[in-house]
Amino acid sequence: MPLRASLWGGAAMVVLALLAVFTVAVPSAFAGTLFSEDFEDGAPTGWSVSGGSWSVVTDGSRAYRQSGASSDARARAGSVWTGQSAQARVKPITYNGTARHVSVLARAQGSGDYYHLGITNAGSVVLGKRVGGAFTQLASARATVSPGTWYTLRLEAFGSTLRGFLDGKQVVTATDGTFSSGTTGVATYYASAVFDDLLVSDEPGAGGTPTPGPTDPPPTSPPPSGSCTSPGGPIGFAFVNAWGQNGTTGGAGGPAVEVDTAPEFLSAIAHDGPLTVCVRGTIALPGPMHDVTSHKTIVGIGANSGLTGGGLNIGLPIDNAVTAPPADAVHNVIVRNLVFRNWADDAINVQMFSHHVWIDHNDLAGGYDGAIDIKRGSSYVTVSWNHTHDHTKNMLLGHDDRNGAQDTGRLKVTYHHNWFDETPQRNPRVRFGEPVHLFNNYYFHNTDVGVACQAGAGCVVEGNYFEDVEEPVTDHYAGPSGRCVARDNVFVGAEAGRPVCSGSVEEPRNHYSYTLDDPNTVKAVVTAGAGVGKLGTAAAAGKAEPVAAKAAPAKATGPAAAADAPTGWAGVNALGRNGTTGGAGGPTVMVTNAADLTHYAGRNTPYVIMVSGRIQLTGMVTVVADKSIIGTGQGAEITGGGLQLGSTTRPGNNVIIRNLVFSSASDDAVSVTNAAHYVWIDHNEFRPGADGSVDVKRKSSYVTVSWNWFRGTDKTALVGHSDNYAEDVGHLKVTYHHNFFDGTRQRHPRVRFGEPVHVYNNYFRNNELYGIASTQNAGVLVEGNYFENVAHPCHVGYAESDPGRLVQRHNRFTGSGTCASAGSVTEPGTSYPYTLDPAADVPSLVRAGAGVGKIGA
Secondary structure, X not given: OOOOHHHOOHHHHHHHHHHHHHHHHOOXXXXXXXXXXXXXXXXXXXXXXXXXXXXXXXXXXXXXXXXXXXXXXXXXXXXXXXXXXXXXEXXXXXXXXXXXXXXXXXXXXXXXEEEEEEEEOOOEEEEEEEEOOEEEEXXXXXXXXXXXXXXXXXXXXXXXXXXXXXXXXXXEEEEOOOOOOEEEEEEEEOEEEEEEEEEEEOOOOOOOOOOOOOOOOOOOOOOOOOOOOOOOOOOOHHHOEEOOEEOOXXXXXXXXXXXXXXXXXXXXXXXXXXXXXXXXXEEEOOOOEEEOOOOEEEEEOOOOOEEEOOEEEEOOOOOOOOOOOOOOOOEEEEEEOOEEEOOOOOOEEEOOOOEEEEEEOOEEEOOOOOOEEEOOOOEEEEEEOOEEEOOOEOEEEOOOOOOHHHHOOOOOEEEEOOEEEOOOEOOOEEEOOOOEEEEOOEEEOOOOOOEEEEOOOEEEEEOOEEEOOOOOEEOOOOOOEOEEEEEOOEEEOOOOOOOEOOOOEEOHHHOOOOOOOOHHHHHHHHHHHOOOOOOOOOOOOOOOOOOOOOOOOOEEOOOOOOOOOOOOHHHOEEOOEEOOOOOOOOOEEEEOOHHHHHHHHOOOOOEEXXXXXXXXXXXXXXXXXXXXXEEOOOOOEEEOOEEEEOOOOOOOOOEEEEOOEEEOOOOOOEEEXXXXXXXXXXXXXXXXXXXXXXXXXXXXXXXXXXXXXEEOOOEOEEEOOOOOOHHHOOOOOEEEEOOEEEOXXXXXXXXXXXXXXEEEOOEEEOOOOOOEEEEOXXXXXXXXXXXXXXXOOEEEOEOOEOEOEEEEEOOEEEOOOOEOOEOOOOOHHHOOOOOOOOHHHHHHHHHHHOOOOOOOO
16 A cells, blocks of 8 residues: 555655755666766767757766757767656757757657656647657646756656656656667757766666655645546636636646545545545445535546545635636546445536536446535536436526526536436526537436526537437426527437427537537447546547637527538549548647647647637648647637648648638738648638738649638738649649639739649639639639729730639629630539529628638538
């Protein structure tokens, strides 16, 4: 049994304080030492360097400095070891650009193959691996990093477990088996730094929190006395950045304690500060309820740990006079992998404006009152992968019909992948909250009601599986009516009923993104993954990010209408790819700054990159293959720079860009170049910049540009690099549909060489120079568009460029000239299907649907 908090006495503190002098302050050579280097001999004997400018300098004491900030530099030393703990003092000096780091290395097998632990100029610690020169991030944590400051990094690699420490405190961990042995080293990635006091040992160092020095006061909390895993993070409202809390991390960053008695457990959950509480076995609590303080992760060990007799209260005492979130509201709490039985009141109660709570993978049955009740102004909660059974009053959301003063505008809760197993009612019963989002849950034989949405609440109920549920969803239940939208659900069984819903509800996607499982698979998925002992086996990987601001949020009114795949060339099966999927299948990350956007856009693996807020760029960010870059809500903006899809060595294939505002670009806003193919640019807004808004060139192809709003831009959309770049012949297959060219001057598009370029159902208004130009023998089909106050809708040939070919049909011209035409053009309909809207309808359709915040409109 691990050492417990109750056994942590003063004598042990003195021992640790003395040990700290030897184990943390100075890297001394003990019996387990494999390698040490303090550079005091003035020569880096036995070191092998690659890149950079390395030398021994005096920086307080002798140290090893890499002074160049314009290279990828590594220095390696030592023998080949298996298990190793590599520690060094590190002082970053300068970072050149974004996503740069200085690192200590372990299990290095060459200059381009190793594990690394680094501190970055993005305010983080990163744990990763490098294989064949390509970086893969395995874990990261936030940290304050200041150039010119010394830090101690320690990277441990024992078996497949990797742990990273900053100044003696574990901050990251990961599991990976790529490298089983290797040497040690240090590295700078386009940065300069000083390294000193390198120590490699064959035993792990102290874990968890820093060891106190001899002059430090005694700690106020127990040291780590146990371990338990809490992999992944929440999807839904618990992940949103709101009320001063960015997502739900629980006790991350704090120590861990293992408890198996009620006194230990109650002491731990009342502790002030971050703490992970690992529950072993069943703990009998006195009834009824016990307060949990902020920044706690409470996790059961194995599949048979939990609580009986009492429940958890996450929230301040009830006070009806408080009608807004107080500064000291309980927040950032995680409860996972616990069995709850025989509770005397509620099993879990969240109240009094508590926020950022994640209740996940628990088993709840046989108690007195609510299994999971959320009320009195609480919000930003996710309830996921729980199995509730043999209980009546299952989940209540909203205190009562008279509590609107606290609950209206709050109670934002996500319920997903829960198993409501013969729980008669409250699955959940909802008052006042909006949006309350219920997706991919399995309902079985709920004899009273499934989801009851009342008292003005707004519920979106989608992708669920209802089996033998007579009243699956209703907007009225023993009280004032609410509103609900039910879509894409499955109803089966002899007692299967149908939803009773009315009204519209705010879309959850205004706050976060998510991926729906096929509702027909939900029963199998949930029964396999919900409940205890399942952490990591049914993980939903996608995370989505908060909306910084919402003006006129989208409303859910019925089955989801968002186009999940492009129409036109980006949807064609060719070149070994069937359509454009972007980062599908990869993790979802949120970015709020240029460094993170640059980092993830340049990764070699698929990513869904959610952009939140306004990101200021200073040039072009290279986007490589298999990426989706999507703005959250209506406030996501990229300004000052742009996105370049692909480089001469790294293709920008299979990329999706949606729901972003582009402004004041110093070059192009979006450049599709270097033979990039399968690109979908959809539902964006483009404002004036220095050059093109969307340029497609240099042998790029299979591109769709749809539902974008181009506002007052000049060089709007170029297809083809120049008159002399004949390599574009046979490429540049692009579709433009349902775009709004609003007060833009020219190039809508201007085309060289490409065929067929398909321009249909776009709205052209007040275009000063011209609409479309076909040059250099390009073939352009222009159909079903609406031209308003455009003197020259179409040119055949333009300026010094030779004529192309252009076919126009079914267009509408109001206050405009005629569309020049010449020759014949390959029919796009032979390559993909499409439906042409009547040209007369195009202005209203495009004005209503183009631009940001309109996906699904």
